[in-house]
Amino acid sequence: MKRLIHRPVRSLLILTGSLLLATIATNCHSPESKAEASEIEKAETPAATEVFTLKKDKLSSSLQIPGELVAFRDVDIYAKVSGFIKSLNVDVGSEVRQGQLLALAEAPELSAQLASADSKLKAQEALSIASKANYERILEASKFSGAVSKNDVDQALAKRNADLAQLEAAKSAYREVGDLKKYLEIRAPFDGIISARNASTGAYIGPAGKGSEFPLFVLTEQKRLRLVIAVPEAYTGYVDQNDEVSFTVKTFPDKKFTGKVKRMSGALDKRLRSERVEVDVLNDNKKLLPGMIAEVNVPLPTKSSTFVVPKSAVVNSTTGVFLIRVKDQKAEWVPVKKGIEADDKIEVFGQLTEGDHFVAAANEEIRDGSPITTK
Structure with a gap:
């Protein structure tokens, strides 16, 4: 009796399993399953990476730094001998010529x-x-x-x-x-303007420290000014004498002034790690005043051709700065040093060979030695 009952059940199970296998086989060959399989294959295959060919070029950039306008010549005028001021011929703001009598003293x-x-x-x-x-x-x-x-x-x-x-x-x-x-006749040593006066008629005068705590006059040359800037160490190699720079001041924000580099200190300031550079500025109309702060634009043209790459090709990692070279369809990290930048380009220096191919949009996810498919 038991044998008669189990046989139909076993036949039913076999039939059900056959139907399930047939359904699975049918689904595997459907168009939807083929698309899913294709997407999986694409995900597993690495995307093609854009590369560029390394070549040399000249890159021109500029440096924006603050500067200060100072008088070309600025002197404190003291009395050479002790005496009393008999007459004053100038006051603050007076324009004087070289040799002009400023004050007369008596002794x-x-x-x-x-x-x-x-x-x-x-x-x-x-x-x-x-x-x-x-x-x-x-x-x-x-x-x-x-x-x-x-x-x-x-x-x-x-x-x-x-x-x-x-x-x-x-x-x-x-x-x-x-x-x-x-010496009782106090005269101007050069052309300029009296920017300060510290004595009046009848006052006792004398050499510095012996009768006058402050100078009688301060004479400032205003028609020529010095623009003093501090060029950071990294950019000193790009600045030369007679280079023309431009600058603006807050008093005239819509006007651009120019001048030429005339003096370079030839040494770095130990505290600021920068070189003092002086630019001569003609100021015939006397619009600019000593003491003004200027926003200076210093051009930084490269002296010779160097390797120039897109900024996106440079990887700034915790271990250094790298470019990713494509060699034998594999990534190779090449350490480099950065130079000046301009727009989206940057100078790089290192063990580089012109004509090599590098990844245009590099990142740390492209590991050293990993396979690369290029476009």
């Missing part, structure tokens, strides 16, 4: 010294004339035998020479006092 003791020196000079001149005449008479008498001894002639000559030396000393003393008195 009565100098006048007395000059008078004394003049008296000594005249007395010495009289002595010198007398000793010279005496020598000439003795010399003439010595020509007659036995009239004058040789010793008398020598003594007269010595007296004449001594009086002549004393005369020269008196002249020197007189000139010295006269020169000191000339």
Whole structure:
């Protein structure tokens, strides 16, 4: 009885399994399953990577840095000798020419010294004339035998020479006092503008630290200015003398000024690690003022052809900077150093060969040695 019951059940199970296998086989050959299988195959196959050919080029960039305008010449004018101001001929803002009288001082003791020196000079001149005449008479008498001894002639000559030396000393003393008195006339050492005045008529003046804590005047040359900039160490090799730079100032934001590089310090500031560069700026209209802060544009043209690549080709990883070279359909990480940048291009330096192929859009996901399919 049991055998009769299990046989139909076994037949039913076999039939059901056959139907399931047939259904699975049918689904495997449907168009939808073929599309899914194709997508899986595409996902497993790496996408083609865009590459570029390495070549040399010249890259021109610019550096934006702040600078300061300073006077080409700026001096503090003190009195050479002590005295009192008798008159002032200029004030703040006065334009002066070289040699122009700025102030006149008086010192009565100098006048007395000059008078004394003049008296000594005249007395010495009289002595010198007398000793010279005496020598000439003795010399003439010595020509007659036995009239004058040789010793008398020598003594007269010595007296004449001594009086002549004393005369020269008196002249020197007189000139010295006269020169000191000339210092009472305070004159401009060069063309410029009076930017400060620290004394008034009747004030006591004297050399720095001996009568004047502050200078009488500050004279500034305004028609020529120096634009002082600090070029960072990485860019010093791109700046040369006579290079033209442009700049703007806040006072005239819509106007561009220009100047030429004239002086370079030739050494780096130990604190800022930058080189001091001075640009000469003509300022005939005197719109620019010493002390203004400028925004300077310094052109940085490369001196020779270098390897230039897209910025996207450079990988900045924690271990360094790399380009990814494609060699034998495999990725090869090449360490490089970066130069100047311009737009989307950048200079690179390293063990590179012109004509090699590199990944255009590199990233750290492309591992060193991994296979690459190129476009």
